[in-house]
Amino acid sequence: MDIKKYVRPEVLNLPTINAPDISDGMIRLNANESPQYPWGDKSSNLNRYPPIRPSTLTHKMAEFYSVSMDEILISRGSTEAVDIIIRTFCRPNLDRILITPPTFDMYQFFANLNSIAVCETPLLQENKFELNVSDVINSIKQEIKLIFLSSPNNPCGTSVSNNDVIKILNAANDKALVVLDEAYIEFSSHQTMINMINDYPNLIILRTLSKAHALAGARCGAMISNNKIISILQKILPPFSFSIPNIDQIESVLSSKNIDAAQHQIETIIQERIRLVEELRKLKSVDQIWSSDGNFIMIKFNNLELAVKALNKQNILVGLLKNNSALTQCARITIGTKSENNLLLETLRDLV
Numbered sequence: 210m211d212i213k214k215y216v217r218p219e220v221l222n223l224p225t226i227n228a229p230d231i232s233d234g235m236i237r238l239n240a241n242e243s244p245q246y247p248w249g250d251k252s253s254n255l256n257r258y259p260p261i262r263p264s265t266l267t268h269k270m271a272e273f274y275s276v277s278m279d280e281i282l283i284s285r286g287s288t289e290a291v292d293i294i295i296r297t298f299c300r301p302n303l304d305r306i307l308i309t310p311p312t313f314d315m316y317q318f319f320a321n322l323n324s325i326a327v328c329e330t331p332l333l334q335e336n337k338f339e340l341n342v343s344d345v346i347n348s349i350k351q352e353i354k355l356i357f358l359s360s361p362n363n364p365c366g367t368s369v370s371n372n373d374v375i376k377i378l379n380a381a382n383d384k385a386l387v388v389l390d391e392a393y394i395e396f397s398s399h400q401t402m403i404n405m406i407n408d409y410p411n412l413i414i415l416r417t418l419s420k421a422h423a424l425a426g427a428r429c430g431a432m433i434s435n436n437k438i439i440s441i442l443q444k445i446l447p448p449f450s451f452s453i454p455n456i457d458q459i460e461s462v463l464s465s466k467n468i469d470a471a472q473h474q475i476e477t478i479i480q481e482r483i484r485l486v487e488e489l490r491k492l493k494s495v496d497q498i499w500s501s502d503g504n505f506i507m508i509k510f511n512n513l514e515l516a517v518k519a520l521n522k523q524n525i526l527v528g529l530l531k532n533n534s535a536l537t538q539c540a541r542i543t544i545g546t547k548s549e550n551n552l553l554l555e556t557l558r559d560l561v
């Protein structure tokens with residue numbers, strides 16, 4: 210697969226942004242920064258731009274995901290990654306993406322924003338919202354450049370098996386790239402496909418620190434793929450996009466000690482998910498619950514409005530899925546702490 214054939218010509222022609230080597234003690238008269246400390250605070254280095262590309266953080270993230278530096282590009286959350294990938298490969302008003310609704314709404318959002326048409330292959334509602342693999346394969350046409358698969362999927366919580374992703378990768382080879390969004394993979398029993406990025410030239414994986422690693426506020430995600438794709442995606446990422454405090458904070462938490470702690474927290478959330486599903490299944494107000502591989506569950510209430518009113522009265526917010534006509538009585542509920550989950554159960558207990 211000659212990846213250059215799939216890239217927007219204007220992107221191919223962009224120069225790659227290169228960072229000058231800046232070491233301590235250099236006199237920095239190259240970037241129109243202020244030579245003064247901000248508000249006289251001599252401990253601050255915020256008068257200087259951050260690195261154009263945060264290479265130390267990238268190195269740590271590469272180690273974290275067991276890939277090499279040229280196989281990863283970090284972004285401000287995987288939300289930004291979706292936009293970067295669409296703008297790299299899709300020509301406005303010509304190309305299309307394929308999505309499998311109900312799914313993460315940012316795929317459609319950034320396609321719309323960039324004048325890219327969206328083809329839909331809905332998940333099989335009658336079959337636990339599983340992916341319709343043959344329909345996805347049959348929908349691969351020339352103008353489809355990207356296929357977005359979220360596994361586990363937001364909002365349904367269902368996963369796509371690696372075998373099914375491989376079938377799609379093979380069918381799309383030389384036609385389209387497959388973006389496998391593994392935002393919630395840590396909560397699932399499925400294995401990541403990161404180790405296959407060099408087996409499938411059309412595979413891009415999205416990861417994020419926002420979910421299992423409890424760093425949604427830090428905005429840090431990653432695109433992981435073969436080095437040819439990463440070197441092209443690099444061109445689109447704006448310079449200086451990670452601030453100095455952001456880089457410092459994320460680097461300081463990416464230690465093996467904290468990663469072990471995250472594993473413990475992931476286990477706790479999975480246990481709470483199992484408990485919550487069991488308890489919710491007993492409630493009269495709940496019509497259906499789908500089993501989930503994420504840190505959330507999707508529930509169909511007998512009367513969504515009533516349930517949401519009662520929850521809001523207790524200051525509990527849940528995700529509403531009104532955009533999808535199949536899910537009008539459904540809510541997506543994030544697994545909270547044990548006491549938050551208990552309050553949720555208590556609130557719903559007396560509803561019908």
Ligand SMILES: Cc1ncc(COP(=O)(O)O)c(C=O)c1O
Binds near residue numbers: 286287288313392430
């Ligand atoms: C499937 C999926 N992918 C990506 C994201 C974006 O995560 P972030 O931008 O915080 O990395 C979300 C957020 O909810 C999501 O549900």
